[in-house]
Amino acid sequence: MKRVKVSNNVIRRIPRYLRKLDELAEAGVTRISSFDLGQQLGLTPSQIRQDFSCFGEFGQQGYGYNVAALREQVASILGMDRGFTAILIGVGNIGRALMDNFCFSEWGFHLLSAFEVNPDLIGTELSGVSIRSMDELESFLAEHKVDVAVLSVPKEAALRVTERLTKNGIRAIWNFTNVELTDPNSSILVENVHFSDSLLSLSYFISERKDEEAARAARAERLAGADK
Amino acid sequence: MKRVKVSNNVIRRIPRYLRKLDELAEAGVTRISSFDLGQQLGLTPSQIRQDFSCFGEFGQQGYGYNVAALREQVASILGMDRGFTAILIGVGNIGRALMDNFCFSEWGFHLLSAFEVNPDLIGTELSGVSIRSMDELESFLAEHKVDVAVLSVPKEAALRVTERLTKNGIRAIWNFTNVELTDPNSSILVENVHFSDSLLSLSYFISERKDEEAARAARAERLAGADK
DNA sequence: GTATTTATGATAAATTTTTAACTGACGGTA
DNA sequence: TACCGTCAGTTAAAAATTTATCATAAATAC
Numbered sequence: 001m002k003r004v005k006v007s008n009n010v011i012r013r014i015p016r017y018l019r020k021l022d023e024l025a026e027a028g029v030t031r032i033s034s035f036d037l038g039q040q041l042g043l044t045p046s047q048i049r050q051d052f053s054c055f056g057e058f059g060q061q062g063y064g065y066n067v068a069a070l071r072e073q074v075a076s077i078l079g080m081d082r083g084f085t086a087i088l089i090g091v092g093n094i095g096r097a098l099m100d101n102f103c104f105s106e107w108g109f110h111l112l113s114a115f116e117v118n119p120d121l122i123g124t125e126l127s128g129v130s131i132r133s134m135d136e137l138e139s140f141l142a143e144h145k146v147d148v149a150v151l152s153v154p155k156e157a158a159l160r161v162t163e164r165l166t167k168n169g170i171r172a173i174w175n176f177t178n179v180e181l182t183d184p185n186s187s188i189l190v191e192n193v194h195f196s197d198s199l200l201s202l203s204y205f206i207s208e209r210k211d212e213e214a215a216r217a218a219r220a221e222r223l224a225g226a227d228k
Numbered sequence: 229m230k231r232v233k234v235s236n237n238v239i240r241r242i243p244r245y246l247r248k249l250d251e252l253a254e255a256g257v258t259r260i261s262s263f264d265l266g267q268q269l270g271l272t273p274s275q276i277r278q279d280f281s282c283f284g285e286f287g288q289q290g291y292g293y294n295v296a297a298l299r300e301q302v303a304s305i306l307g308m309d310r311g312f313t314a315i316l317i318g319v320g321n322i323g324r325a326l327m328d329n330f331c332f333s334e335w336g337f338h339l340l341s342a343f344e345v346n347p348d349l350i351g352t353e354l355s356g357v358s359i360r361s362m363d364e365l366e367s368f369l370a371e372h373k374v375d376v377a378v379l380s381v382p383k384e385a386a387l388r389v390t391e392r393l394t395k396n397g398i399r400a401i402w403n404f405t406n407v408e409l410t411d412p413n414s415s416i417l418v419e420n421v422h423f424s425d426s427l428l429s430l431s432y433f434i435s436e437r438k439d440e441e442a443a444r445a446a447r448a449e450r451l452a453g454a455d456k
Numbered sequence: 457g458t459a460t461t462t463a464t465g466a467t468a469a470a471t472t473t474t475t476a477a478c479t480g481a482c483g484g485t486a
Numbered sequence: 487t488a489c490c491g492t493c494a495g496t497t498a499a500a501a502a503t504t505t506a507t508c509a510t511a512a513a514t515a516c
């Protein structure tokens with residue numbers, strides 16, 4: 001597969017393509033043009049063709065894209081076929097929700113184990129994944145190749161645990177804590193799921209809309225006043 | 229406050245500023261320059277000044293920004309002082325995690341109630357928030373001004389619930405289901421928290437890094453071969 | 457079998473976003 | 487109180503991203 005330097009914006013769109021393609025396949029759609037795909041995702045056909053062209057030529061002139069074939073290409077671009085492994089740290093509410101509801105294998109990941117400090121949980125299983133003591137973390141990492149650590153510990157523990165992880169070979173963290181782990185001069189990959197950032201963005205957009213509506217109302221008011 | 233059309237990229241950075249400013253305040257820092265703030269966030273000073281200039285003049289030449297004052301400005305930009313209200317639909321794992329761990333009020337939101345179909349949960353409380361039957365949804369919405377619906381129902385229910393919500397006046401959804409709700413020709417604001425998208429982006433970056441390392445190793449190999 | 461339509465991939469243009477440069481206000485200091 | 491250095495806000499330049507255009511290949515219709 002072609003692998004030139006691809007912009008961040010493109011990469012953030014690829015998972016959306018995957019999701020849409022799965023949806024199309026399920027609906028029995030076998031081919032789709034960049035135009036129709038764009039319609040469904042709110043993107044221009046140009047952008048879609050440009051995005052895919054970063055990785056190769058997956059379409060056919062006069063036909064469009066084969067849904068199943070493109071889906072496989074996209075999955076491969078994202079590394080879903082590489083058998084990445086993960087461990088989860090912190091079986092609190094979020095950790096449990098992930099273990100219970102989030103199907104790691106559906107996205108190409110293998111969740112090897114979870115780690116906890118709560119003695120009531122240690123030794124038990126959740127969705128077929130064993131929960132180990134945090135004391136076993138280092139030895140486990142020494143024995144297994146782990147690509148990603150899912151960090152779902154309380155805020156206070158985040159930095160301390162991160163240090164233990166990186167000291168023992170972890171080079172990618174999926175971060176559910178509200179702590180900014182991203183260290184500019186570190187080679188650790190950190191992917192943040194900051195709930196608060198997301199909600200605050202939404203809060204901004206709602207505010208913006210309310211302001212616009214208020215301004216529109218005020219204009220209408222003035223106009224009505226000038227009329228009489 | 230100034231409110232020109234601000235790009236999406238800017239808006240996505242504002243919550244990060246808020247988080248960092250809170251962190252600085254907690255550490256006792258009272259003033260900060262765009263240069264230092266940039267250092268800590270991995271952004272250029274220019275970009276930070278440019279971002280804030282979309283909304284007004286919050287700094288002082290020769291001094292920098294007052295951390296506490298800027299924090300309040302940023303909070304106001306995001307609408308945190310507007311007293312937005314929310315309800316939560318679906319007290320499954322994710323819903324429970326949000327009610328338990330996510331402090332809505334910390335971000336200016338008031339979580340009025342949750343809604344569930346499971347009879348065991350209906351009538352109970354979680355973190356001081358009452359759980360009502362889904363049957364009461366319409367009447368509740370008729371009686372309360374609700375700005376945001378937090379959608380944490382199973383995938384299958386997502387579209388059906390969304391329709392009920394929008395039919396009853398909900399105009400903003402914080403979506404935790406893995407369903408693409410965003411309808412291009414709708415005025416409903418949807419903010420998605422797609423775990424899978426996030427993980428797959430990380431998966432891409434890990435793949436990219438592995439490929440680079442493999443390529444580097446191969447080059448070194450060839451060089452060593454040419455040497456002898 | 458030929459013409460016509462469809463729709464890609466490549467290239468070019470337009471737009472947006474980011475970065476750099478500049479001006480001048482303010483604070484610190486002697 | 488006058489000087490110097492700092493640093494915000496603004497303007498301009500550069501870079502990146504998105505959109506439009508075009509040439510052409512494949513599919514479909516006749």
